[in-house]
Amino acid sequence: MATQKLGFKIAVKNAYKLCDFKPAYGIIFSEYIKFYDFWGITDIDIVFGRMSEFMTEELLGKYDVISVRNDYPTGSFMLFKNNILINNLFKKSKDYKKVFQSDTHYCFDECNFKHNFLQGGVDIFDIDCDIESMHHVIKKEEAMNGLKAHFDLLIIEGLPGQLKFEKGLLTFKNEFEVLLHHLILYKANRYARKKEWKHVPNIFYIDKYLIRKSKSNSIKGFLVYGIYNKIIPYLNKLIFKWEYTISNILFIKRKEFRNNSYKLNGLDIKIANNEAKENLIYFNGVKANNQLIKSILNKNSFFVQSFPSVKYHLNEDKGELIELRINGLTQTFKEENFNQFS
Numbered sequence: 001m002a003t004q005k006l007g008f009k010i011a012v013k014n015a016y017k018l019c020d021f022k023p024a025y026g027i028i029f030s031e032y033i034k035f036y037d038f039w040g041i042t043d044i045d046i047v048f049g050r051m052s053e054f055m056t057e058e059l060l061g062k063y064d065v066i067s068v069r070n071d072y073p074t075g076s077f078m079l080f081k082n083n084i085l086i087n088n089l090f091k092k093s094k095d096y097k098k099v100f101q102s103d104t105h106y107c108f109d110e111c112n113f114k115h116n117f118l119q120g121g122v123d124i125f126d127i128d129c130d131i132e133s134m135h136h137v138i139k140k141e142e143a144m145n146g147l148k149a150h151f152d153l154l155i156i157e158g159l160p161g162q163l164k165f166e167k168g169l170l171t172f173k174n175e176f177e178v179l180l181h182h183l184i185l186y187k188a189n190r191y192a193r194k195k196e197w198k199h200v201p202n203i204f205y206i207d208k209y210l211i212r213k214s215k216s217n218s219i220k221g222f223l224v225y226g227i228y229n230k231i232i233p234y235l236n237k238l239i240f241k242w243e244y245t246i247s248n249i250l251f252i253k254r255k256e257f258r259n260n261s262y263k264l265n266g267l268d269i270k271i272a273n274n275e276a277k278e279n280l281i282y283f284n285g286v287k288a289n290n291q292l293i294k295s296i297l298n299k300n301s302f303f304v305q306s307f308p309s310v311k312y313h314l315n316e317d318k319g320e321l322i323e324l325r326i327n328g329l330t331q332t333f334k335e336e337n338f339n340q341f342s
Contacts, residue, residue, distance in 0.1 A: 002028050002100075010100045019075055020099050020108040023134050025089030026080055033082055038046055039080045045183040047163075047206065049170030053180040053299060054080065054154055064147055065138060068126065068154040068179060071118045071167075073134050075109035076182050092141060095131040105265075111135040113266030116165040132265075154179040161229070163206035181206060185324040191233045191328035207289065209233060209328070233328065240326045244308045247296050254292035254302040262333035269321055269333055271314070281312075 002010050002021060005028045005110035011261050012018060022041040033039040037058060059066065064086050066079040066218065067078045090096050090108075099108045106115045111124060112133040118124060124135045141147035155178075156163065162173045163181055170178050185191050192209045205221075207210050210228040214221030257279050261270045270282040281304060288304055301313045309326040319335030 005030070006100065008097065008101065009123055013103050014105075017103065017105050020106055021100060022056060022078075022109040023080075023090035024096075024100075027081065032085070032334045036082055038079050039082050040077065041075060042078075043076045043182070043184075045187055046076060047165060047170060047183065049165075049177060049179055050168055051179065053177065059150065062148065063150040065149040067149070067151045070151045070153045071121075072111040072115060072124075072151075073109065073138060076184070089137060089141065089147075090134065092137045093132040093134070099131055106131050106133070108115055108133050109268065155182045157185065159189065159192075159208045161206070161208035164203070166203045185329065186211075188330055189328040190330045191236060192232070192322070193228050194284060213226075236328070237326055240277050240311070243295060243297055244303055244311070247303055248305065248308075250296060251291075252294040254294050255324075255336050260316075260319075262319075262335055264331055264333040267333070269323075273320070276287070 002012075002024070002205070006024065011023070012021075021028065024039060026039055029039075040275055055066070055193040060079075064081045065073075067073045068077050076258065080089070091339070093099075093108070095106075099106050108131065110133060111118055111217050112129040112131060112135075113121075113129055114124065114127050115137075117127050118135070124133075124139060137148050138147065141300070142149050156172060160172065163178075164174065170181065172178050186206075187194070189209065193211070195211070199207075201213050205214075205216070207225060207229050209232070210224065212221060212224055214224060216225045217221055255277055257271050257273075258271075259272050263269075268282075268284050270285075272280045272282065274280055279290060279302075281288050290305035293303045293305055295303065295311065298313065300315065301311055303311055311324045313322040313324065314320070315322070320333075323329075323331045323333065
């Protein structure tokens with residue numbers, strides 16, 4: 001369908017690549033949205049509150065594009081006015097065909113993975129980017145052609161805890177009503193409990209590492225809250241510190257891994273070897289001056305000396321380099337052009 005609607009052959013080899021096509025959904029799914037004033041994009045790891053309290057008639061009547069962050073377009077939830085101009089907005093990027101015809105995920109719907117720079121207040125046009133993303137397009141069209149874009153912080157991300165969902169109402173700290181909570185970092189945290197419910201209750205609580213049905217002032221709620229939010233993370237962090245400390249004392253240098261690059265969301269980690277066949281590590285082309293220390297618990301795991309809060313686990317058979325942080329965040333970097341059957 002996308003190839004037919006866009007008029008050229010597209011490349012999609014994994015589900016994550018679909019994010020690049022989100023700005024084109026107004027064209028790709030035009031038959032499905034033709035009776036609506038707006039169309040939107042979202043992710044499936046979202047807990048929504050009362051949308052009509054935030055996406056008001058006044059707001060919808062005033063703006064063409066609505067983002068729920070103040071610093072960049074939000075691919076996790078964003079609204080577009082359903083008209084020819086806005087539906088074709090993505091074509092204002094000089095790189096949209098390059099993006100759609102490439103296997104590479106460029107974060108085209110947002111900002112080419114430059115989130116940290118933008119959160120720090122840097123202008124997107126002052127950042128070296130691989131492609132012209134929707135952030136470039138929207139800002140340029142705002143300045144030159146009068147596009148009306150609304151950027152406001154209506155989303156809660158990270159692991160704040162203290163969220164309550166009650167019959168459609170989502171609140172933070174029992175004080176502030178919020179539009180939505182994005183569970184992206186909850187999913188990526190190995191301390192967080194992932195449990196499927198057969199039936200989603202009308203009331204539930206989102207803690208830092210636990211989503212529960214029971215109130216924290218009940219006996220069951222108090223116990224599960226303490227176990228999953230306090231005790232288990234504390235013990236895991238203690239083991240992590242112990243593993244690093246003992247590994248650092250023994251100081252067994254990491255060897256034997258092949259030269260390879262591993263990529264994730266615009267980041268690049270390269271494993272290399274020196275003349276003594278000891279492994280080295282590069283972050284986005286910059287060599288870390290610290291030694292790689294073999295973990296005492298797993299022969300394929302290692303630490304970078306002087307970085308006690310991060311551990312790496314390399315699975316060369318799967319082409320994966322897993323980054324494990326002491327705070328529970330876990331990220332998997334993939335070997336470029338990896339073929340498990342080669």
